[in-house]
Amino acid sequence: MGTAGGHEIRRGPLATVVLRYTGLGRLAGLLEYFAFALPRTTTTAGVTLLAGLGAVHAYLIADATADPAYLIAYRELIAAGASAAAVLMTLRRPARAGWWLGSAVSAVALAVHLVSRTAGLPRMPQLIGRWDCPLGTVTMGAAALFLALHGSVLAGVNVAFPRRRDWHD
Amino acid sequence: MDLYGFPAWIRIEHWINVLFVTLLVRSGVEIIATHPKLYWHDDSRPGSEWARFTRKTMPRDRLYDTLDEEESYSPLVSLPGRRKLGMGRHWHFFAAILWVLTGAVYIALLFATGQWRRYVPASWAIFPQAWHDLVTYLSFRLPSRLPGEPFDALQKLAYALVIFVLAPVAILTGLAQSPAVDARFPWYLRLWGGRQRARSVHFLVLLAFLAFTAVHLLMIAVWGWGRENSLMLFGHGDAPAAGLWVSLVVIAAIVAVNAAVTVWSLRRPRSVQRVLGAVVTAVRRALLRPAVSRQRYPRAAVSARHRVNGRPPDSETYKIMAVHGFAPWRLTVGGLVENPLVLTLEDLRALDGRQSQCVLHHCIQGWSSVGEWAGLPLRDLIGLVRPLPQARYVCFLTMQDTGRDEPGAPGEGHFYEIVDLRLARHPQALLAYELNGGPLPIEHGAPLRLRLETQLGFKMAKWIHDIEFVSDYRLVGHGMGGWREDNVYFDMEVEI
């Protein structure tokens, strides 16, 4: 168990081991000094980032029609996943699932983007080394920021809709 | 070709500004450490904060006061760190005065030399251009500078925002936290949506400054650290190697100044209090001392729960007085007066001139609450006791024994505070025996406390039992004008 601004966070045994032996515990201790009670702002920020991520991929579906079919299908999947996650995050009960879906979509988008620019994707070798694409930078930025934001929610620094702080002091 | 260049005054101002901003940021962090919670509403209701920077939680079943909520931050992030609000305030105000002066000279020179054009856009076309620049940056390429100018469009807008928006908002929201400004011009505080909003915006401006600085440093590195620093140090970009090394020396010097003032503040706080206090007091006296409170908050604005600072006297005598409704309590009024008095609470209540005032309480820690206080105007008591000509100050002695009642506080002895006679004659200087229509609660200073509406809360002594008129405050305690001035190095006059 740990606290974040007086808010209890449940940690499993694995998390405890990881925190103790990786030095992340000290980081977590530092994070406990930061706590925000801005659930709607947090959710709005998350939804905006996913909207950006989804919009970039939707734009690419329309713009790069000559790309391989698997890449178009992948972009459709990311756009749909980001949209679905954004909608779920604004609903009471499935909000938490929405955040996890958003993180999954962001992680995949970030990983696929990085692979496409380094190792390369099948039938898309021309993307290797192409870091000068603004939409790609937006993809990386939005995905990384969403993961960081979700991380801050999991760490207790932020709370997301519909949860609220129950601070008495 | 850059038509504007980097004239010597811009370069000098830049580095002075860096020094003052580092002092302001670190001392600001020290100030927020004392009440590490940010609110939107002026009642600072516990639990209603939108941000907190503390791991502490307070008890539910015991009186806690806001001193318990204070955090001790590392000197690495705060000036001087280790729970030294008095020192943090001295540095914040001292640096703020110098920073504002530097800024005023900078703005004057900008407009006198025509250099303002380097920051102020001449046409709306800058916005599409800035968008284009942003897209270029997102492509990990560098945009071209505006023709004949030192910056690209996005940079120009960013600098304009920092100089003409962020800096003024920082100054204005800082002023909006002054009890004297808020008491004299309640409309000004309303303009910001209240003191806690002003405080929150002040903090958000800090974040914006930090974000700007991070991007600024990143951009300098991207554009070429040596060349950019050569421009800002020598006025030309032709000496990147010297620019690199000299910039590192200058940064080391700024770090050294920060380290030196931190050590000075931690080791010789009294000397910092005297030296910086002299500068800050001179400015404060000129600008804020003349302010007289004109607060008249509506009753609807009264906070459901007025926050508390300080613990009540934990003595048998006090508890027995309290259980008897303070019937055994006596107020002694003496010193340099023609007509010394001893008054009971009933005597005080029976005196003509009972006054009530609904006002915003400004704690030095940053929180606020609204309360309706009622009691005897201090000027009426002054009229009754008739001070002798040599009397210049009024000393309020209290029943709180800090060593016993505030074990965490750095210092001992009975709490006292001293104000000058001019302030004591203010129309809203009040000896309060009621709060919100009821008897003054124990935690708020029962049976009698002081209200000085242009001052910070700590001056408003609680649990008063003795009032002495004196010729010189330096003869009392450690001679700094009050218990907090003596022990935690606050200023004696606290209009901000």
Add this chain to the structure above:
Amino acid sequence: MDGARTGLSEIVPLGDEQRERVRARLRAGHGACPACGSEDLGIGDALFLGFAFLSEPADAYMVGLTCPNPSCPVTYTGIRLRASEFLDQ
């Protein structure tokens, strides 16, 4: 901390039965006026000490005692009691 804590809310008015319990406590402890020895002390209200005073146990009260002797130099005194000693359960 009670959100609506205003006024001297720490004062608890005592009923006859509670005063009787206090009187019994006084008798058991030879409670007489410490100044003049008078035994007929008037029993007033109780002040809850457990919340505001650092040194007090959470259930501590001070009950006000008044000496009826007009020549007594210390009219106002008090007795410290636990809640269970005089308040209703």
